[in-house]
Amino acid sequence: MTSINGRSASESFKAQALVYRHMFSILDPMCLKWIIDSRIPNIIHDHGKPITLSELVSVLKIPSTKVDRIHVFMRYMAYIGYFDITKVRIHDGNEEEEKEAFALTAASELLIKGTENPCIAPLVEFVMDPLISDSFNYLSKWFSDEDRRLYEITLGKPLWEYLDKNPRLLGLFNDAMAGDSQMIKLALKDHNMVFEGLETIVDVGGGNGTTALIISEKFPALKCIVFDLPMVVESLKGFNNLSFVGGDMFDSIPKADAILLKLVLHNWSDDNCIKILKNCKDAVKVSSKSKKGKIIILETVINEEQDEPEITRLKYLMTLNMQIIHGRERTKEE
CATH class of the missing domain: 3.40.50.150 (Vaccinia Virus protein VP39)
Incomplete structure (x- = not known):
């Protein structure tokens, strides 16, 4: 049985899943920004042990109508590697109950602010700032423009010149570079x-x-x-x-x-x-x-033969980003 263009139905459904996955993956950086804005890695760090959902929403002061939604978001962030889901024993009077709790992973530890350990949260905040991230909506216009860089089209001037005139964004950028340098x-x-x-x-x-x-x-x-x-x-x-x-x-x-x-x-x-x-x-x-x-x-050195596929994918994403600024990541030979 065939689907469109002579391909099997199974092949077409897998292709549809690929498109959907990339379409909805826009939520990944938004969810990452949310846990940083809400200081959830800091909350768990300060808690000193895995935190239950009820303890987390109490600190976040989340309305009761949103508790279930927070649970869905936290479980998804755990699924993609930012938290571990574990069990803790809670004592309530004479009774002891086992509850689900969220613990930090190596990734969320890098998002904890205010300690001596490396923190790359400012880099996320800079890249996800609307003035920066919204520019990616104009890639088609950038490709059709002969001379101007993307940020010249969206911000009216080159990125470095724009940062120099925007103290808030410049501060974010400097914090981002300092965090990465750690x-x-x-x-x-x-x-x-x-x-x-x-x-x-x-x-x-x-x-x-x-x-x-x-x-x-x-x-x-x-x-x-x-x-x-x-x-x-x-x-x-x-x-x-x-x-x-x-x-x-x-x-x-x-x-x-x-x-x-x-x-x-x-x-x-x-x-x-x-x-x-x-x-x-x-x-x-x-x-x-x-x-x-x-x-x-x-x-960053692109090396498809040596790196794992996910690392290679990351490096290609990074070089796409640098192309927009007018730079590039390179192979060892380059």
Whole structure:
């Protein structure tokens, strides 16, 4: 028995399910934003143990008419990996009852605000801000426009220029980058040898210095310089072995034994990346002693043969996002 275009009914139903899954998956980031806005990871963290639905809605002050809906949302977020569903024993007078409870997972632990541990919740808040996320509704208009970038079409000017004029969004962006930079703590555990023997390092595009601070604390004898646009670093003050310098990486970069480029190159075209890398080479060529000079690049690398399918899918989504900004994620060869 065949369906449309000579395909079996089973094949067509699977195709329909694929379309529906992607259509309704718009709810995934919205639900993620909801648990962050409601501070649910913090609530469970502060609770100190798995939390029951009744305890959660009590903290959230949810109307009784919405309790069942909260339950559906929480069970879905557990299904996609943000919570674990477990059982706890509740004492009520002389009786003991076993109830369902929600516990944190590795994913929701990364959304807890206000602790010393890495938190990437600000990145979600920035990407899901309506001024940013609504722009994706205009992809067709962007593709048909010869010159302008997506955010120029939707915001009236390039993204970085728009952020500079919008303190609220700029604050969100800086918090997002700082939160993402905290993850470097995990990388440093296995890659200390990259920084050994260095006396000076420049973190190009280092923002508010989160990454450089982590490195400077790990290597107190290493002089760390955060290099970014003057408007970014003008109000930031250095201390101990950490300092801030304003400038433009397309003009020149302060000289040091090593130059760090963390998530910089993916913002730019190949031609602009070559300009940046040439300036990095000039910066390490003069001052480096012996073979100390190095350029350290931290970027997402697309590797379909090595990565799991879900990781590859994520990397392709990231490169779609960077294409909109005018950059790209790259393969190792690229």
